[in-house]
Each structure stands twice: as C-alpha cells, then as structure tokens.
Amino acid sequence: MKINGEVTTGLGKAAYFLSQEFYTKEFKKNCGFIPFPGTLNVIVPESCLDEINEVKSNCENIIKPDEGFGAVKYIKAVINDKIEGAIVFPAKTTHEENYLEFIAEDKLRDKLDLEDGDIVTLEF
Known part of the structure; x- marks a missing residue:
C-alpha cells in the first residue's frame, strides 16, 4: 500500500515511550x-482508513510492554522512497484514527527537511 499524507506536529509524548529500553530493544x-x-x-486521507484499519487488525508484529505501558503494533514501511522505518500503532493513543506515526533511526524532520503541511509518501 502506498499513500500520501500531510506532516503535522504531534503531542510530544512519543519521545518518552521510544526511549524505554524494552521498546528500543524490540525495535x-x-x-x-x-x-x-x-x-x-502524518495525517492520511479518510478514504484510506478502511485499508489501514485492515492492515492494523491483521498485524501480528506486537511489542508487549513492561507493566504500566501499552502494547505497540508495528509494520515496516518506507517514507518518500528513501528511508526505511516502521508505522507504529500504539494500543494507548490520543490521536485521531487518520493519524499515522512513523518511526526511523533518524530525526525525519531534519533528515528530509520536513515542516508541517509537507506531503510525504508512506509505503507499507
């Protein structure tokens, strides 16, 4: 599946979770x-939600957390045909359904020179 979406600012909570050793070891x-x-x-079009929800529902890649944290499903993905990473689906999230969260080794805003409103392509 290949979709375009718009970069947006998140809530800033992922930094804490992605710095937990059990998550980093598993990724x-x-x-x-x-x-x-x-x-x-990345905000994706609502017309893609059925397909994304099917991928999410069928996803068997799960990181089971330490106590007090939520599980995370993930699927390997590529952004802008350049950088490999993963789309994560945290069990505990406050984002709307049409928000996807992409992780990679690098800070993508810097690496790809991205700002809010820029369009990116996700392939998974």
Missing part, C-alpha cells in the same frame, strides 16, 4: 534499528 531486534525518540506524525 532493534525486529526492525533493525533503534528509533529516534519521537515519531513523525
């Missing part, structure tokens, strides 16, 4: 990288 083991402590938030 390193399963995706091949330790994620930058933060996600790139």
Whole structure:
C-alpha cells in the first residue's frame, strides 16, 4: 500500500515511550534499528482508513510492554522512497484514527527537511 499524507506536529509524548529500553530493544531486534525518540506524525486521507484499519487488525508484529505501558503494533514501511522505518500503532493513543506515526533511526524532520503541511509518501 502506498499513500500520501500531510506532516503535522504531534503531542510530544512519543519521545518518552521510544526511549524505554524494552521498546528500543524490540525495535532493534525486529526492525533493525533503534528509533529516534519521537515519531513523525502524518495525517492520511479518510478514504484510506478502511485499508489501514485492515492492515492494523491483521498485524501480528506486537511489542508487549513492561507493566504500566501499552502494547505497540508495528509494520515496516518506507517514507518518500528513501528511508526505511516502521508505522507504529500504539494500543494507548490520543490521536485521531487518520493519524499515522512513523518511526526511523533518524530525526525525519531534519533528515528530509520536513515542516508541517509537507506531503510525504508512506509505503507499507
């Protein structure tokens, strides 16, 4: 699946969660990288939600957390045909359904020179 979406500012909570050792160890083991402590938030068209929800529902890649934290489903993905990473689906989230959170080894706003409103392509 390949979709375009708009970069937007998140809530700033992912940095804390992505710096937890049990998450970083699992992403390193399963995706091949330790994620930058933060996600790139992308708003996708509502017309894509059925397909995205199907992918999310069928996703078997799950990081089971330490006590007090939520599980995270993830699927490997590529942004702008350049950078490999993953789309994460946290069990505990306050984002709307049409927000996707992309993780990678690098700070993507800097690496890809992105600002709010820029359009990116996600492939997964």
